[in-house]
Amino acid sequence: MSFLAYLTALAAAVAVHEAGHITAALAFGVEMRRIRIFPAGFMIDCEIGSVPYSKSAVILLAGAAANLLAAAITALFCGVKAQFFTVNIGLAFFNLLPMYGLDGGGVLFCLLSMFLCGAEADARAARITRVVCGVVLFLFWLAAVYINIKSGGSLPMLFAAVYLIARYAAEDMKKI
């Protein structure tokens, strides 16, 4: 499969992913003022406080769910060797990693905020999220270095690692 075909499949999978987020947000009646699209995803501007943590978690999970649904449909009609199946599965599970910049990090924070009790539950949830994301980032970094050396330089792994490190650094600089 050519690189162009891979990129096309990836772009389609990303579109499916974002469509999942937007569909869930619309289903919950989230009032969206603006949607900004970035290479790594999108950002919704909406009323803060209008989305409870439980719904936020569902909206965040909807992207991966859409990818899994697309993968299932692809497997049904084209088999599991289809490029679109592999890309959707990869994108779904990659986004579920608990890291800043990925849906998994947001889901982790939402779940912790929901289940932690007492004063400053949000702050504690943010601190725990920061630690978990830091540990996972470290493991991801190790994996990226290993895979780059082992597989003869993996460009997707390079981009992903640089993006995730930058996102963690950006989140770390925010004052909580």
Add this chain to the structure above:
Amino acid sequence: MNTYNYGFSSRARSMGRIQSDDKSKININAKNKEHSNNNTSFATTALLMMLTVLISYAAGTLTDLAGSAADVSGIYRFTDESASAGDDNVAVYAMSGGVDGIDGIDGINEANYMNDDYYDDDIHGSPFTPDGNSISDAESTARIAELAHIYIEEYMQSINGTGDGLLP
């Protein structure tokens, strides 16, 4: 009216802003100051991490290029040798495009053998090398030939029911 950063960071920021009105303001500011110092150290760490990934990418790419060059020279050295029926060299000869109809067939063309993943999975991970490593160049070249021979046999069986129709 606030902007909600899709995720969690704005919530945390908002929460901090709300708390800044209460009596714990001084403590929060102190915490922020301490955190600011940590930011400097993590920014350095982040740069080092990025640099490490970048170096590993460059090193991996260069190693891969060197390995591909070695593979090419190994295969073409074989093609210069005379081949006889049933000889593994024939398979290598076919891989290089020496037999009409073989080169370009998915699964057995030489481009696949230049691919590290394919090489690792099908050569190192094959029953020919149970330990998966520590094989000499001569051994690995012979096993490429052996595997290519099997691929050709399987292909011929798939198109005409016999495994020796095309090989000389």
